[in-house]
Amino acid sequence: MAELYKRSPLTEAVVEFRLEEPLSLDVLDKACARLVSPQFLREELSESVFEFDPGTAPRQTHQLQGYKLTAINAGEVIQVKLNALGVSKLPPYGGWDEYRELVSSCWTTWRKATGRKRLSRIGVRYLNRIDIPCPPGTLVDTDAYLQFNMNIPKVLDAPMRGNYLQINSGIAADSLQVNLMCASTEPALIDHIAVGLDIDVFRDIDVPQQDDDIWALLDTIRKRRTEIFEACITDKTRALIR
Numbered sequence: 001m002a003e004l005y006k007r008s009p010l011t012e013a014v015v016e017f018r019l020e021e022p023l024s025l026d027v028l029d030k031a032c033a034r035l036v037s038p039q040f041l042r043e044e045l046s047e048s049v050f051e052f053d054p055g056t057a058p059r060q061t062h063q064l065q066g067y068k069l070t071a072i073n074a075g076e077v078i079q080v081k082l083n084a085l086g087v088s089k090l091p092p093y094g095g096w097d098e099y100r101e102l103v104s105s106c107w108t109t110w111r112k113a114t115g116r117k118r119l120s121r122i123g124v125r126y127l128n129r130i131d132i133p134c135p136p137g138t139l140v141d142t143d144a145y146l147q148f149n150m151n152i153p154k155v156l157d158a159p160m161r162g163n164y165l166q167i168n169s170g171i172a173a174d175s176l177q178v179n180l181m182c183a184s185t186e187p188a189l190i191d192h193i194a195v196g197l198d199i200d201v202f203r204d205i206d207v208p209q210q211d212d213d214i215w216a217l218l219d220t221i222r223k224r225r226t227e228i229f230e231a232c233i234t235d236k237t238r239a240l241i242r
Helices: 025-035 096-114 213-232 235-241
Strands: 010-019 040-050 058-072 077-082 084-089 119-133 165-172 178-185 192-203
Touching: 010 096, 025 077, 025 084, 025 096, 040 077, 058 235, 077 096, 084 096, 096 213, 119 213, 119 235, 178 213
Parallel strands: none
Antiparallel strands: 010 084, 010 119, 040 058, 058 077, 077 084, 119 192, 165 178, 178 192
16 A cells, blocks of 8 residues: 555554464574564563462463564564464555565574474455544444445444454365455544544465565565555545545
8 A cells, every 4th residue: 555655544454374284483483593583572472361279279281382572663563372373564664575585684584493294374464544534523424435344224323433343254266265344543643533444355275385485475475465455435535545
């Protein structure tokens, strides 16, 4: 979207590679060590587990699930997990080509550390926030800004205070699954309302395993994600983000 719009509504872009089988802790640590650098802060990702035995109080333990590497400038986040690699780009977003280079660099380093483990899912998720002007005392019809909306029963004649709409569908021609979500969210600007548009496009069947095929799929997903975004917004939204 930053490829087309100067005021990109993007709040986070994520590319994730998910594994069929989890890594060992040794391999996880090896991959993290190769990806981390002085420009990143590292924190553990853990999961709380409660153990129950008759006649004793529950015991809570923490199991390591991976590491979160956050760039000091807060513009990039790498999540190295037992079952996945996730690479996120936060604003400012310089476009797909720049982001693709970042993902490719992380992927190559991670792949060398982990070996050619089989992938079970490849996905791209873009989270957007569309800030819509709403001066005090006025009402805004969000249908004027989004094609992806809901029909409200006429008996509900008071202003809508919030909404949440989710669709799980897909694009059969490319064997892609799509999770599409639209919801009210907190605006970043005064005298505005905001709508979040979350586009998650992925493949979890016939997942490619060779690098050339993986990147061809990611480029297809990127193309489809852009088409979905354009189909969800109206010219009024385009005027806001140009």
